[in-house]
Amino acid sequence: MKNMTDAEEAGVDASAPVLSRHSITVSASAETVWRILTDIDAWTTWLPEIPYARVETPGPLAPGSVFRWSAAGMEIESTILAVRPQERLVWRGYGNGPDGVLGIHVWTLTPTDEGAQVSTEESFAGPPVDADPAPFQEGLDATLAGWLERLKHTAEEATAR
Template structure:
């Protein structure tokens, strides 16, 4: 087996504090991570409404049934912690970027998997809001257990649910 394949299988990424400070806070995911996905969607709703839905993390379970209870310590702010459940995973996260109506990015860890999740919003001249989401996940064998295509589907569902909720408001 070539060493690059083996290296990718067992890649664990940078330590969480480095991932948080040197990746997430600088507007990037770990592009060497074995699990990567990104997608975007145009939302026909005011950017303030989209931002409110995205940044009200305690209310995520009201529009995304895959998300369980969310606990904030104490609020949505840079370096503030939050704990949440996504599907079967319990995730400990910390906000890295909180720029109202522009970007919400966090890092997280669950069962040894380290992730960066970026969400950016852009008001388009024609009216809709373009929301882009991207995520990287790294841990030994994570690409085998949770391939990029599964993460891609999850991100697409995340944006679709947010779009439907924002447009219905």
């Protein structure tokens, strides 16, 4: 087993007041799913709840790359923590600044006989979440389940072409 850096081992905050985990099997290769997932500038084409997404750091996604996006009425600045192509993508970001919602998001892709198992998990913390975690939990669960369904549809559609 190879040694991994702290960044490669980065994960959600298991002690956060809101934590959501979901997975889905996609009938498309991990390569296809990865290409769609990591084309952040194109998220708006398959994620209708994201009106804006743009990578700010030039070059391929790597630890330290920054992207800005909006979702659920929040302006979010995220930083990539770990990238293992076609396997794992981790970022953390603040919605509405450092006093807002801190999200840590992990995507994991595992090849299967059917295509790829795609798992996602995210933790939310910060003053707004601490004040009333229930609506954040409900919203995050619905969002992640919806993202997976649309990622599945988009990847399978791309494979069928």
